[in-house]
Amino acid sequence: MSHPDAPSPRVTGDTEAAPPRFRDLETWNRGDLLAALLDGQAVSLAAVRATLPALEAAVEAASARLAASGEARLVYAGAGTSGRLAMLDGVELGPTFGWPFERMAFLLAGGSQSVARAQEGAEDDRAAANRALDDTAVGPADVVVALAASGRTPFTCEVVAQARRRGALTIAMANNPETPLLAGAEHAILLETGVEVLAGSTRMAAGTAQKIALNLLSTAVMVSLGKVFRGRMVDMRPTNEKLRRRAARMIADVTGCDEATATASLTACGDDIRAAILHVEGDSNGASD
Structure with missing residues (x-):
């Protein structure tokens, strides 16, 4: 069926809320369904644009920390979709900018196997977060970038809290305001995308905003570290x-x-x-x- 109530580009609220206007989403015709999903994604760019001052401050701090030591690392942390997006951003820095693999670490709820197979229960394990920090020896030279759409994921919140206590620079991205993850980090990036068209499916607008913000953050850091010359990726690895x-x-x-x-x-x-x-x-x- 056609749905006459076209969604607005922005619907405020918690990422887990269920907006009444999409209550019967499964009954809409395919064209209206796709249009609604696309409009839901449209909020992502605006949400990132609103964070540019916060991103600028995070880039400046991260660049300074990473430039201060040849052993300083970028450490990405998250659970579920957020963790997978974080890891995707990190693994691209080697082939794109020549960033050394040994200066990279990933703290994922459920471990590396969670990339290919969801380990949803792992996100509640605070003890695992501390073990991961111990295993990777996160310390003052490091920059920790942590993501959680809800801003309340126990594993990710624990990573940020403990990494900060260890002296690491902490940058957090979340899609809900006034959440523990943002409160615990030195640099808080609020990507306020609001409710999802498909209630609670934060791989949609929230995930898109996270991906954009990660692209901006890591690219600007690499530019700041001299990985770009005359607008070109001169440290790219030509491996094929x-x-x-x-x-x-x-x-x-x-x-x-x-x-x-x-x-x-x-x-x-x-x-x-x-x-x-x-x-x-x-x-x-x-x-x-």
């Missing part, structure tokens, strides 16, 4: 043929050389894009002398 072609085009664009020269320089520099750029530019300067 597609990425080698991308790297060669990057070198050619930055230096003005042809792609054959760029490819030869990339090979000569052991697939180090930054070194290859300097190599080409050094040859060019030498030829002009």
